[in-house]
Amino acid sequence: MKIVNLLAALGLAALGLAGPAEAAETHVAVAANFTEAAKEIAAAYEQKTGDDAILSFGSSGQLYTQITQGAPFEIMLSADQERPEKAVKDGLGVVDSRFTYAIGKLVLWSKSADLVKGAETLKGSNFTKLALANPKGAPYGEAAIETLKALKLYDTLQPKFVEGNNISQTFQFVETGNAELGFVALSQLKGDVGGSRWLVPQADYTPIRQDAVLLKKGTSNPAATAFMTFLKGPEARAIIEKFGYAFGTDS
Amino acid sequence: MPAGLSPDIWQPIVLTIELAGTTTLVLLILGTPVAWWLSRSRARWTEVVASIVALPLVLPPTVLGFYLLVGLGPNGPGGGLARLWGARTLAFTFHGLVIGSVIYSMPFVIQPIRNAFDAMGERPLEVAATLRASPWRAFWTVAVPLARPGFLTGAILGFAHTVGEFGVVLMIGGNIPGKTKVLSLAIFDYVENGQWREANVLAAGMLVFGFAVILAMRTIEARAARVGA
Numbered sequence: 295m296k297i298v299n300l301l302a303a304l305g306l307a308a309l310g311l312a313g314p315a316e317a318a319e320t321h322v323a324v325a326a327n328f329t330e331a332a333k334e335i336a337a338a339y340e341q342k343t344g345d346d347a348i349l350s351f352g353s354s355g356q357l358y359t360q361i362t363q364g365a366p367f368e369i370m371l372s373a374d375q376e377r378p379e380k381a382v383k384d385g386l387g388v389v390d391s392r393f394t395y396a397i398g399k400l401v402l403w404s405k406s407a408d409l410v411k412g413a414e415t416l417k418g419s420n421f422t423k424l425a426l427a428n429p430k431g432a433p434y435g436e437a438a439i440e441t442l443k444a445l446k447l448y449d450t451l452q453p454k455f456v457e458g459n460n461i462s463q464t465f466q467f468v469e470t471g472n473a474e475l476g477f478v479a480l481s482q483l484k485g486d487v488g489g490s491r492w493l494v495p496q497a498d499y500t501p502i503r504q505d506a507v508l509l510k511k512g513t514s515n516p517a518a519t520a521f522m523t524f525l526k527g528p529e530a531r532a533i534i535e536k537f538g539y540a541f542g543t544d545s
Numbered sequence: 546m547p548a549g550l551s552p553d554i555w556q557p558i559v560l561t562i563e564l565a566g567t568t569t570l571v572l573l574i575l576g577t578p579v580a581w582w583l584s585r586s587r588a589r590w591t592e593v594v595a596s597i598v599a600l601p602l603v604l605p606p607t608v609l610g611f612y613l614l615v616g617l618g619p620n621g622p623g624g625g626l627a628r629l630w631g632a633r634t635l636a637f638t639f640h641g642l643v644i645g646s647v648i649y650s651m652p653f654v655i656q657p658i659r660n661a662f663d664a665m666g667e668r669p670l671e672v673a674a675t676l677r678a679s680p681w682r683a684f685w686t687v688a689v690p691l692a693r694p695g696f697l698t699g700a701i702l703g704f705a706h707t708v709g710e711f712g713v714v715l716m717i718g719g720n721i722p723g724k725t726k727v728l729s730l731a732i733f734d735y736v737e738n739g740q741w742r743e744a745n746v747l748a749a750g751m752l753v754f755g756f757a758v759i760l761a762m763r764t765i766e767a768r769a770a771r772v773g774a
Binding site: 353355356358359362422423425428430431455456457458459463466467470471472473474 | 614615617618619620632633634636637715716719720721733734736737738739
């Protein structure tokens with residue numbers, strides 16, 4: 295699966311090199327949870343417009359810090375609303391360009407087929423490590439903390455926490471079996487990941503509204519504004535929903 | 546401590562010193578016989594072993610981090626070891642970080658010690674042998690004192706390099722306060738979250754520390770050169 299993706303990416307890169315010289319490109323900073331969806335959207339965008347979207351992945355906090363320091367990003371697809379809002383307030387983002395492109399879902403996931411049965415799994419003691427994303431920089435980590443507090447398990451489980459720097463690393467901690475279970479994004483469990491999972495009820499945490507914002511660096515680049523428009527369109531919507539997100543503008 | 550800094554800023558510093566100290570100690574104990582063997586062996590594959598020892602110098606920390614994450618995990622040898630005391634993985638533990646750091650900082654300790662043994666040559670030990678010193682005694686009373694600058698350099702470099710480690714601990718640490726959240730991770734965290742005052746304090750401290758290390762190294766080298774001349 296991964297290798298196929300890699301080959302596809304290489305193929306696209308080769309096409310890009312061979313393609314017409316006037317193909318424009320835009321640099322997009324993408325929160326790690328949206329990695330796979332963003333890749334598909336970028337591919338669809340390229341197919342439709344002939345322009346390249348060059349994606350950089352990281353935690354929302356990390357990407358935001360890089361943006362404040364003049365990173366060459368033209369669009370930010372954050373995992374929260376706070377940072378795009380702040381970008382606008384700090385004069386880094388374009389006023390009125392901000393919109394919610396996806397609403398994320400939190401999942402408790404384990405690589406073992408019978409470990410996760412629901413909230414009661416967390417109350418049990420048959421695990422030693424619980425992976426979550428660093429709540430300071432990653433909204434999915436924050437949502438995991440909220441969930442544990444809602445279940446009144448935060449204090450008991452805190453000694454078992456292992457923090458991934460972003461949601462991708464958190465996923466990888468669980469995937470390698472180093473942590474028996476962890477809070478990841480539903481979008482990461484597309485494809486054949488196996489194991490057992492519990493979709494955390496929305497009532498347990500504040501909806502993870504993920505906002506996109508056009509950054510000042512992108513205002514003069516038509517490819518950047520075109521990507522923002524594409525992200526609101528039906529093709530992008532289909533991909534976003536396929537990955538288990540709710541589409542932002544509905545709710 | 547300047548007012549307004551978060552009080553947990555000290556925890557990573559203490560932890561980092563513990564990690565670097567433990568790693569250096571382990572490396573001095575395990576590395577000395579290796580350095581001695583590398584210096585004295587005439588076997589053909591000596592340089593093969595020397596290359597393996599030097600490998601962490603050229604490998605990206607992510608390569609080590611990846612292998613360690615898998616190797617320390619429940620399906621790797623680290624997990625097997627951890628089962629001895631009922632745990633299932635060595636990742637996310639202080640012990641796991643020590644294992645990672647020992648591998649990562651290995652060349653920085655072994656190489657200077659080997660160089661010191663090499664520089665000493667065969668002569669002092671031959672003299673010791675003619676005076677009927679046993680090889681063991683000659684090693685401790687002749688070789689080790691003569692190689693002292695090498696040990697000092699190795700210890701300082703090993704300690705400093707472990708303090709400066711980032712990629713490996715990021716990949717296998719899990720950022721647990723008091724256990725695996727070392728200085729470099731704390732700085733990374735502070736920068737990511739816009740707590741620049743804290744980042745600044747730690748980063749400036751590292752700068753001073755780094756300078757002190759280099760200065761100490763140069764002083765040792767200069768003194769060794771004077772003594773040797």
